[in-house]
Amino acid sequence: MSQPNFLGDSSPSFDDQSSIDDIDGVSQEQYSFNINESADSETAFSIIKKVRTNGNAFGSVLGSNRGTLKHTPIFKPKASKVINDVVHGHMDVPNYILDFVDSVQFQRLRDLKQLGTTSFVFPCASHHRFEHSLGVSHLAGKFIDKIKSTQPELEITEDDQKFVRIAGLCHDLGHGPFSHAFESWANSTGKKFHHEEMSLKMLNYLIDDKGLDYSTDDVRFIGSLITGEPYTTGKRFMYDIVANHRNSVDVDKFDYLARDSYCLGRAIVCDFTRLMEFSRVIDDEICFCSKEVYNLYELFHTRYSLHKIVYTHKVGKAIEYMVSDALSAADPYLKISDQLDDPKEFINLTDSILQRIEYSKEPELKEARQIIRNIRTRNLYKFVDEVIIPVGSQFAKQLPPTLSQEIAKVGNDLLESDFIIHDLKLNYAFKDKDPVESTHFYTRYDDSTKVQILKEHASHLIPSQFQESRVRIFCKTKEKCENVQIAFRKVLKNYDIQPNPSFTVSPYKKKPLDKN
Numbered sequence: 001m002s003q004p005n006f007l008g009d010s011s012p013s014f015d016d017q018s019s020i021d022d023i024d025g026v027s028q029e030q031y032s033f034n035i036n037e038s039a040d041s042e043t044a045f046s047i048i049k050k051v052r053t054n055g056n057a058f059g060s061v062l063g064s065n066r067g068t069l070k071h072t073p074i075f076k077p078k079a080s081k082v083i084n085d086v087v088h089g090h091m092d093v094p095n096y097i098l099d100f101v102d103s104v105q106f107q108r109l110r111d112l113k114q115l116g117t118t119s120f121v122f123p124c125a126s127h128h129r130f131e132h133s134l135g136v137s138h139l140a141g142k143f144i145d146k147i148k149s150t151q152p153e154l155e156i157t158e159d160d161q162k163f164v165r166i167a168g169l170c171h172d173l174g175h176g177p178f179s180h181a182f183e184s185w186a187n188s189t190g191k192k193f194h195h196e197e198m199s200l201k202m203l204n205y206l207i208d209d210k211g212l213d214y215s216t217d218d219v220r221f222i223g224s225l226i227t228g229e230p231y232t233t234g235k236r237f238m239y240d241i242v243a244n245h246r247n248s249v250d251v252d253k254f255d256y257l258a259r260d261s262y263c264l265g266r267a268i269v270c271d272f273t274r275l276m277e278f279s280r281v282i283d284d285e286i287c288f289c290s291k292e293v294y295n296l297y298e299l300f301h302t303r304y305s306l307h308k309i310v311y312t313h314k315v316g317k318a319i320e321y322m323v324s325d326a327l328s329a330a331d332p333y334l335k336i337s338d339q340l341d342d343p344k345e346f347i348n349l350t351d352s353i354l355q356r357i358e359y360s361k362e363p364e365l366k367e368a369r370q371i372i373r374n375i376r377t378r379n380l381y382k383f384v385d386e387v388i389i390p391v392g393s394q395f396a397k398q399l400p401p402t403l404s405q406e407i408a409k410v411g412n413d414l415l416e417s418d419f420i421i422h423d424l425k426l427n428y429a430f431k432d433k434d435p436v437e438s439t440h441f442y443t444r445y446d447d448s449t450k451v452q453i454l455k456e457h458a459s460h461l462i463p464s465q466f467q468e469s470r471v472r473i474f475c476k477t478k479e480k481c482e483n484v485q486i487a488f489r490k491v492l493k494n495y496d497i498q499p500n501p502s503f504t505v506s507p508y509k510k511k512p513l514d515k516n
Contacts, residue, residue: 078095079094079095080092080093080094080095080098081093081095081098083134085131085134085135085138086259086262087135087255087258087259087262088135088138088139091134091135091138093134093137093138094162094165096162096165096166097137097165097166097169099210099212100166100169100170100206100212101134101169103206103209103210104209104347105173105202105205105206105209105343105347106130106133106169106170106173106206107130108173108347108350109128109129109130109133109172109173109175110128110130111128111350111351111352112128112129112130112175112176112177112179112350112351113125113126113127113128113129113178113179113351114127114128114129114132114179114256114259114260115127115179115260115310115311116178116179116180116181116182116316116320117178117181117316117319117320117323118310118311118313118316120315120316120319120375121313121315121316121319122264122310122313124263124264124265125260125263125264125310126263127259127260127263129172129175129179131259132172132255132256132259133168133169133170133171133172133173134169135255135259136168136169136171136172136242136251136252136255137165137166137168137169138168139168139251139254139255139272139276140164140165140167140168140241140242140251141161141164141165141168142276143164143241143251143276143279144156144160144161144164144165144238144241145161146276146277146279147237147279147280147281147286148160148161150280151280151281154235154281156235159218160235160238163218163221163222163225164225164238164241164242166222167222167223167225167226167241167242168241168242168251168252170199170202170203170206170222170226171196171199171226171242171243171252172195172199173198173199173202173203173206174194174195174196174197174198174199174200174201174202174346175195175198175199176193176195176198176346176349177349177350177351177352177353177354178320178323178351179195180195181320181323181324182327182349183195184324185323185324185327185328186337186340188324188328189328189331189337191337191340191341193340196226196227196243198340198343198346199226200223200226200227201343201346202343202346202347203219203222203223203226204219204343205343205344205347207219224239225238225239225241225242225243226242226243227243228240228242228243228244228245228250229245235284236284236285237281237284237285237286240285240286241286244286246285246438246439247430247435247436247438247439248300248429248430248435249275249286249288249296249299249435249439253299253303253429254272254275254276257270257272257299257302257303257306258272260306260310261302261306264306264310266306268302269298269302270295270296270298270299270301270302271295271298272299274292274295275288275292275295275296275299278291278292280442280447282440282442282447282448282449282450283450285440285450287439287440287441287442287450288439288440288441288442289441289442289443289444290441290442290443290444290451290453291444292441293436293441293453293457293458294458294459296435296436296439297436297455297458297459297462300428300429300435300436301428303428303429304426304427304428307426308426312424312426314383314386314472314474315380315383317383317422317472317474318380318381318382318383318474319375319380319381321381321420321474322371322372322374322375322380322381323354323375325371326354326357326368326371326372327353327368329365329367329368329371330357330365330368332364333362333364333365334353334356334357334365336349336353354372357369357372358372358373358376381420381474381475381476382474382475382476382477382478382481383472383474384419384473384474384475384481384484384485384488384503385472385473385484385485385488385489385499385500385503386470386471386472386473386500386503387470387471387492387497387498387499387500388468388469388470388500389468389469389470389471389497390497391465393495393497394495395469395471395495395497396469399421399423399471403421403491404416404419404421406491406494407419407421407473407484407487407488407491408487410487410490410491411483411484411486411487412483412486412487413480413483414480414483414484414487417476418475418476418477418480418484419473419474419475419476419480419484420473420474420475420476421471421472421473422470422471422472422473422474423469423471424469424470424471424472425467425468425469425470426467426468426470427466427467427468428466428467430466431466431467432465432466432467433466434455434466435466436453436455436458437452437454437455439452440452441453473485473488485503
């Protein structure tokens with residue numbers, strides 16, 4: 001006869017060697033049971049009825065039916081955990097990834113907003129590097145798994161799959177408060193700081209702190225996957241999955257473009273899932289199907305649009321400069337810049353540093369407190385002017401080092417400390433180059449040969465320039481905004497650059513009309 005099972009056919013059965021005392025008081029969720037084949041149907045269904053009636057009192061049921069039931073604990077160690085993500089849906093997270101996730105070094109990412117000060121302008125853009133890193137690890141795993149399943153000749157090992165996932169997870173461990181804004185501030189202090197280098201230090205710190213079983217070579221390999229700089233000569237394509245220096249097409253970009261767009265309420269037109277699906281490794285390089293060429297251009301245009309509209313929003317940048325000034329004012333007392341080298345000190349630096357300053361009582365932090373209060377009360381630095389630099393102008397390559405001095409000199413009662421010059425470069429993630437020109441493709445008719453596709457063969461509406469240079473100027477006090485704008489435009493005229501007509505009349509102070 002078939003064996004009725006209280007918790008379903010997939011549940012393990014009881015082992016009749018245990019005593020009744022071992023079973024009494026154990027919940028039904030913890031144990032399942034099967035009826036021995038030797039039991040007749042009347043006995044079997046009688047036992048099921050008794051168990052359902054008596055709830056947890058398994059012992060009383062077994063008393064008269066010993067030998068008829070078998071039992072074993074249902075509890076088995078799980079190989080992974082499922083996390084539901086707003087972008088990727090249900091993500092299967094292996095235990096070896098959870099070893100990293102369940103650490104103070106990784107949990108710190110819960111306290112770092114992905115877009116820094118952008119949430120002061122776009123309130124829903126308040127997601128964190130924690131979920132982004134989980135997403136990158138998930139995509140890195142899917143990508144390497146797909147390549148392995150479709151191209152077994154590449155001899156991708158389980159360790160390869162494991163290390164690529166870990167690299168995706170840990171690639172942002174080294175970010176500081178307010179992300180890239182902090183990196184700019186840190187370098188302004190005279191220290192050389194780069195978040196990728198700190199990520200490697202934090203990775204080593206995490207592994208040592210938790211006593212995880214990874215060799216020195218393993219850690220170096222994971223680190224090289226994070227930086228995209230090959231550690232070994234073989235399987236060069238693996239270094240393009242998390243941080244692709246060939247053409248900037250990688251899973252880090254896939255996740256943050258999709259996640260940022262979702263949290264900003266913006267539609268995303270590029271389809272990164274197709275890029276992973278229609279890809280092959282040819283000559284140790286990840287290549288894409290030729291029909292995905294325009295999808296790649298959409299990917300880079302999405303990045304450009306987000307940088308132009310969101311990441312470099314003029315109010316967001318103004319607040320970013322104010323945060324930097326607050327950190328500079330607080331640094332002599334809090335010694336923030338002294339925590340940039342040691343990961344054991346760096347781990348304490350999160351977005352909460354603003355609250356540390358804001359709620360402080362120390363007189364040494366008075367100036368920094370006032371700056372943060374100005375952010376809270378929306379008394380912000382003012383965007384004054386912006387100009388797109390013509391292609392071929394010397395401004396496009398490098399701003400004159402004396403630009404601040406020139407503006408202050410021709411201005412009326414201006415100091416260089418009154419304003420901030422923002423040298424902004426917007427591009428397709430490959431400076432002034434077309435990243436698709438550095439990407440190879442295969443055709444549906446020949447998936448073993450890689451080819452290049454010219455942009456003229458994809459569309460005549462693809463841009464001919466792939467980077468634009470802009471110069472912005474911000475003023476720290478509202479009263480001097482007009483003077484700063486007038487001085488800035490005088491200097492632009494000396495370089496034969498036309499001002500932006502959108503800001504011809506100062507929005508901060510209009511002169512009264514002459515009635516005569």
